Amino acid sequence: MSGDGFQSFKGQFLLAMPSMKDPNFSRTVVYLCEHTAEGAMGFVINRPSQLMGCLDIYKEFELDHGDEAINVPVFTGGPVQLDEIFLLHGPPFDYEGTYPMGDDVALSNSMETLAAVAKGKGPENVAIFLGTAGWAAGQLEGELIGNVWLTVEAGVDLIFDVPVEKRWENALGRLGIDPALLSGDFGSA
Structure with missing residues (x-):
């Protein structure tokens, strides 16, 4: 936490x-x-896209693709910038327009990275996102205070290795919370 009381949850x-x-x-x-x-x-990592798959994206951008790239997952990353494509991926991070988020994951929206992924020559761990999730100044902090979200420090295996349909429950489990016991109702004593 910085001196002004702001705590970043980046990563x-x-x-x-x-x-x-x-x-x-x-x-x-x-x-x-x-x-x-x-x-x-950020990006919603457990909402597979119902609009496009990776082959649709490769076709849209006229990218040649290899058989090893036909199963790259595509997600609806959020309701903001739905016309933009982003990639979260593991190393290497030397592609143009790549921004490391730590040692294990980077963000990219460059055509160079997407073309490498399509050819099967890009990062081994990769997911494509259509759109983002975004919050204005103070909005996320207000939602956290209002118990709308929980935060968890988790490894990027949650993005690349945990089955999509189990990510929410898996993340709760990392906090020691049984989803069956989690209530949506809050009150005061």
Whole structure:
């Protein structure tokens, strides 16, 4: 926490509480790529895209692709910038427009990275996101105070290795919380 009382959750995961009413975020896990006093941005990592698959994206950008790249997962990253494509990926991080988020994951939205992924020559761990999740200054902090989200420091295996349908429960388990016992109702004593 800095001297002004702001605590950044960059590089952590947000877990939607059962009380989350917004259908864009119900039972979601969001990886936060940025979180400053000016706002936050991340990607929903457990909402497979119903609009496009990786082959649709390769075709859209006229990218040659190899057989090893036909199963790259595509997610609806959030309701903001739905016309933008982003990649979260593991090493290597030497592609143009790649921003490391730590030692194990980077963010990219460069055509160079996407073309390498399509050819099967890109990072081994990769996921494509359509759109982002975003919060204005103070918005995420207010939602955290209002018990809309839980935060968890978890490894990037949650993005690349845990089956999509188990990510929310898996992340809760890392906090020692049984999802069956988690209530969406809050009150005061």
